[in-house]
Structures are given as structure tokens and as C-alpha cells.
Amino acid sequence: MEAAVMAREVVSVMATIPAWSSAFNEAMIDFWGGEVLWQQPMVEYTTYKVGGPAQAMVFPCGIKELASLLSGVRQLDIPWRVIGGGSNILVADEGLPGVTLVLNKxxxxxxxxxxxxxxxxxxxxxxxxxxxxxxxxxxxxxxxxxxxxxxxxxxxxxxxxxxxxxxxxxxxxxxxxxxxxxxxxxxxxxxxxxxxxxxxxxxxxxxxxxxxxxxxxxxxxxxxxxxxxxxxxxxxxxQPMGPSCGSFFKNPPGDNSAGALIERAGLKGTAVGGAMVSEKHANFLINTGSATARDLVRLMQLVQSEVKEKFGLFLEPEVKLLGFAKT
Ligand SMILES: Cc1cc2nc3c(=O)[nH]c(=O)nc-3n(C[C@H](O)[C@H](O)[C@H](O)COP(=O)(O)OP(=O)(O)OC[C@H]3O[C@@H](n4cnc5c(N)ncnc54)[C@H](O)[C@@H]3O)c2cc1C
CATH class of the missing domain: 3.30.465.10 (Uridine Diphospho-n-acetylenolpyruvylglucosamine Reductase; domain 3)
Incomplete structure (x- = not known):
């Protein structure tokens, strides 16, 4: 999550296609007997309703199955991550390379x-x-x-x-x-x-x-x-209704509330594209309907720099950024 912390440097990891990519589909079929959903739009798997496609998505139902999947991705050096309900992740517009494991019902x-x-x-x-x-x-x-x-x-x-x-x-x-x-x-x-x-x-x-x-x-x-x-x-x-990930930033150490700092910085209602600091709760960076992940990242950076300038405090995101890498 260093990518989130060093917000100015976030770029998508899909920008470069790695060597394993071409043989990926066949390899996946070799080591995973279950269903694979290809190029699933992450919009449908996150409460933020943003994010590009997950290259391969699987839904393991048991421990053995999960272990054999991990062994396969390890052998091929394929990137992977696990998600649950997608209510605390912000996925890059370019999507997620490799395998996304969804643990659900x-x-x-x-x-x-x-x-x-x-x-x-x-x-x-x-x-x-x-x-x-x-x-x-x-x-x-x-x-x-x-x-x-x-x-x-x-x-x-x-x-x-x-x-x-x-x-x-x-x-x-x-x-x-x-x-x-x-x-x-x-x-x-x-x-x-x-x-x-x-x-x-x-x-x-x-x-x-x-x-x-x-x-x-x-x-x-x-x-x-x-x-x-x-x-x-x-x-x-x-709390505001509509697409969000709840509180975006952690409260900084001490008695500080991230929401109160953002409000005192006069940022309620500030928007970047379709992303906006909620008028109802300043620590909610909401998707007003048309936000891209890039809008949300730029809004995050703006909030971080304003709060840093006014109060000397760094706001660390609570939300996990997925599919971004440092330049
Ligand atoms: C409207 C709203 C209100 C919210 N209110 C609160 C609140 O009051 N308090 C609060 O703490 N949070 C709140 N949240 C944030 C979020 O709901 C919580 O952090 C939630 O626990 C995340 O669960 P998830 O399954 O959606 O995780 P995901 O978003 O799917 O994943 C979050 C992180 O956990 C990892 N992960 C998920 N499952 C596993 C697993 N089985 N093993 C290893 N890693 C895993 C992912 O890789 C990712 O890094 C709110 C969110 C929304 C949208």
C-alpha cells in the first residue's frame, strides 16, 4: 500500500504487459479446475463502483482448493490478491493483472x-x-x-x-x-x-x-x-448514501479526526471529475456517479496536500489501492 501513501506516484500496473501474460489463460486452466471469470469489470465487485477488469477471477470454496490455486500462481509467478466484499478497495481504471480471488458465500x-x-x-x-x-x-x-x-x-x-x-x-x-x-x-x-x-x-x-x-x-x-x-x-x-468506501483516511495519531481536519480545511464539497468530498461527512470521498479511479486518486492527493499544508499532518488512506504501482 506504499502506492497509496506516495499518492503522487500512483500509476497502473497494467501499463506494462508481463512475460507470463500470453500463456496465462492456458496455464490457468491447467492448475485450476473451477470456474474462471475472465475480464470481470471490478465496478461490479466494489462499493466504489469504479475500476477496470480483473484479468481472471476465481471463487474458491475450500482450503485445499485455495492451496492448489496458490501453488499454481506461485509456479508461474502470476500476481494475485484476495478480496472479500470490495468495500475498502479502490481499483485502478486499467484493472487488475493476474488472478483475483474472491472469498464470498x-x-x-x-x-x-x-x-x-x-x-x-x-x-x-x-x-x-x-x-x-x-x-x-x-x-x-x-x-x-x-x-x-x-x-x-x-x-x-x-x-x-x-x-x-x-x-x-x-x-x-x-x-x-x-x-x-x-x-x-x-x-x-x-x-x-x-x-x-x-x-x-x-x-x-x-x-x-x-x-x-x-x-x-x-x-x-x-x-x-x-x-x-x-x-x-x-x-x-x-453517513452519505451512494458509492463510497466509507471513511477514506485513517484518523491521524493523537486526538485528531481525519473528517474534522478535512472539514476545517474547507474541503467539503470539493470535486475532481466525478469524485467529491461528501458534504455530509468530510472523510467520505464519494463517487457522484461518473467518477473514475483516477478522479478519486487525484481528490485523495488534493485532500492530503491541503491538510498537510494547513495542519502539518499526513492523512494515510484506510482504503487499499489495488492495481496501482509506484513509478
Ligand atoms: C458505507 C460504508 C461504511 C463503512 N463503515 C465502516 C466502519 O464503520 N468501520 C470500518 O472499519 N470500516 C468501514 N467501512 C470499510 C469496509 O466496509 C471495511 O473495511 C470492511 O471490513 C472491508 O471488508 P471487505 O470484505 O469489503 O474487504 P475488501 O474491500 O474486499 O478488502 C479490503 C482489504 O482486505 C484484504 N482482504 C479481504 N479479504 C481478505 C482475506 N480473507 N484474507 C486476506 N486479505 C483479505 C484485501 O486484499 C484488501 O487489502 C465502510 C465501507 C462503506 C462502503
Whole structure:
């Protein structure tokens, strides 16, 4: 994500076609038995509704399948990345080279592993949507996940991003995470060993989150439901509707709120092409309908430079830029 940090230097990685490209389609068929969707427009897989085509898109449903896919892409040195719900990514207009793995409803089981009066341990496959997990908790009368109501995306994306709201975040409810590395090796780690921090899970890139184990408690179903409703209403009254990735920037260290800094810099309503700083919530850089990824990157850079100039603070994007590389 250095590309995002050094925003002035972002360019698409599709600009140069690498050597593996010509043999790619046949090779892919050799090592992946499942369905491949070619040249899928990422507009359809991201809440930003921007981004060019993913060269090859696959939807693994199991751990073995995933390991054999990783072994294939490793042998051919094909670039790859994993996404969940696409609610925290900004994809280059030129698209994504290589293989894009989407973990979603084919990899979404939820199981109660241990149930005692003090605590309930729940295992969730990371392709599950966070919304369906929160709803499931409500139905089971389990409390602990209410903070996550209304956060879009998958459980995997939330585990990786340490998604949070209303004073809660994933690191506070996660007990363990099962991970696969680039070699296809699987390990289950205690969340306390993972160096979780604000919107960051502390693992190296190339790790895939497979399962999250959540430590929850039994509670009153009606009270849990009511609490979720209240938090959802609060979210709706503070956040703009329409295509976005939620808060674009992380809050800088200290007591600073990125949204407040952007607002104080007078940037609400500032637009670049179809991208605009929301009038409702200054940390939302929204797609007004016609934005390109380039518009959003240029708006990001403008906001970063204005805030730096006025307050001496660097705003680091929370949103992950995919398909961009440094020049
Ligand atoms: C309207 C709106 C409101 C939002 N509100 C909040 C909020 O209140 N709090 C908050 O924290 N976020 C919020 N977000 C941001 C976003 O929803 C969260 O970061 C979410 O957890 C991302 O999940 P995802 O599945 O969409 O991840 P994606 O966008 O698909 O991916 C995000 C990153 O995680 C990686 N990744 C995804 N799945 C895996 C996996 N299984 N293994 C390894 N890496 C993986 C991707 O490579 C990428 O780097 C909001 C977004 C929107 C659009």
C-alpha cells in the first residue's frame, strides 16, 4: 500500500504487459479446475463502483482448493490478491493483472465451537458477509458483534482491516484467526499474538484469513436487536448514501479526526471529475456517479496536500489501492 501513501506516484500496473501474460489463460486452466471469470469489470465487485477488469477471477470454496490455486500462481509467478466484499478497495481504471480471488458465500459457514454460560466461541469462514454474521448473532442471541452492524463487506475483510465502529473493533472480539500463507500452509494463531492495531491486523501481505474465531456471550435477543437498530440509525444519519468506501483516511495519531481536519480545511464539497468530498461527512470521498479511479486518486492527493499544508499532518488512506504501482 506504499502506492497509496506516495499518492503522487500512483500509476497502473497494467501499463506494462508481463512475460507470463500470453500463456496465462492456458496455464490457468491447467492448475485450476473451477470456474474462471475472465475480464470481470471490478465496478461490479466494489462499493466504489469504479475500476477496470480483473484479468481472471476465481471463487474458491475450500482450503485445499485455495492451496492448489496458490501453488499454481506461485509456479508461474502470476500476481494475485484476495478480496472479500470490495468495500475498502479502490481499483485502478486499467484493472487488475493476474488472478483475483474472491472469498464470498461459497466459503461462509458459521459454527458454534464451544458454548458455556460465560462465553460462546464461534467459528466463521471469512467469505461470510459481516452483515449475515451480525444477523446470525442476533438470531442466536449472542452479544458482542453489535458494533459491526452496517459495516459492509466480508468477515475476512473485517478481520484484515480490524474493522470497527462505536468503540468496538474486530480485535476486541477475535480469539483466533486461521491463516494460509503463500506456500499454502495453514496455521491458527491467537489474535493476541497478531499485533492488531487501529485498522490493521499486523500480518504480512500474502497471508489469507480463512476463519475467524469469535468470543461472544449469551444475551437477550430483543435487547441485542434493539441495540443493532439504534446503531444502524445513528450510522444512517451521519453517513452519505451512494458509492463510497466509507471513511477514506485513517484518523491521524493523537486526538485528531481525519473528517474534522478535512472539514476545517474547507474541503467539503470539493470535486475532481466525478469524485467529491461528501458534504455530509468530510472523510467520505464519494463517487457522484461518473467518477473514475483516477478522479478519486487525484481528490485523495488534493485532500492530503491541503491538510498537510494547513495542519502539518499526513492523512494515510484506510482504503487499499489495488492495481496501482509506484513509478
Ligand atoms: C458505507 C460504508 C461504511 C463503512 N463503515 C465502516 C466502519 O464503520 N468501520 C470500518 O472499519 N470500516 C468501514 N467501512 C470499510 C469496509 O466496509 C471495511 O473495511 C470492511 O471490513 C472491508 O471488508 P471487505 O470484505 O469489503 O474487504 P475488501 O474491500 O474486499 O478488502 C479490503 C482489504 O482486505 C484484504 N482482504 C479481504 N479479504 C481478505 C482475506 N480473507 N484474507 C486476506 N486479505 C483479505 C484485501 O486484499 C484488501 O487489502 C465502510 C465501507 C462503506 C462502503
Amino acid at each position: 461459497g466459503f461462509a459457514a458459521k459454527t458454534v465451537v464451544q458454548d458455556s454460560p460465560e462465553a460462546v466461541l464461534v467459528k466463521v469462514e471469512t467469505g461470510s458477509s459481516l452483515a449475515s454474521f451480525v444477523n446470525w448473532c442476533v438470531e442466536q442471541g449472542l452479544t458482542g458483534m453489535e458494533f459491526a452492524v452496517g459495516i459492509p463487506g466480508s468477515v475476512g475483510g473485517a478481520v484484515v482491516m480490524n474493522a470497527g465502529a462505536f468503540g468496538g473493533d474486530m480485535s476486541k472480539v477475535l480469539s483466533m484467526v486461521t491463516l494460509m500463507d503463500e506456500q499454502g500452509d495453514v496455521v491458527t494463531k491467537d489474535a493476541s499474538e497478531m499485533n492488531y492495531s487501529y485498522r490493521h491486523w499486523g500480518e504480512e501481505s500474502g497471508q489469507i484469513a480463512l476463519e475467524g474465531f469469535f468470543l461472544l456471550r449469551r444475551g437477550d435477543k430483543q435487547a441485542i436487536r434493539a441495540s443493532c437498530r439504534k446503531l444502524l440509525q445513528s450510522r444512517r444519519s451521519h
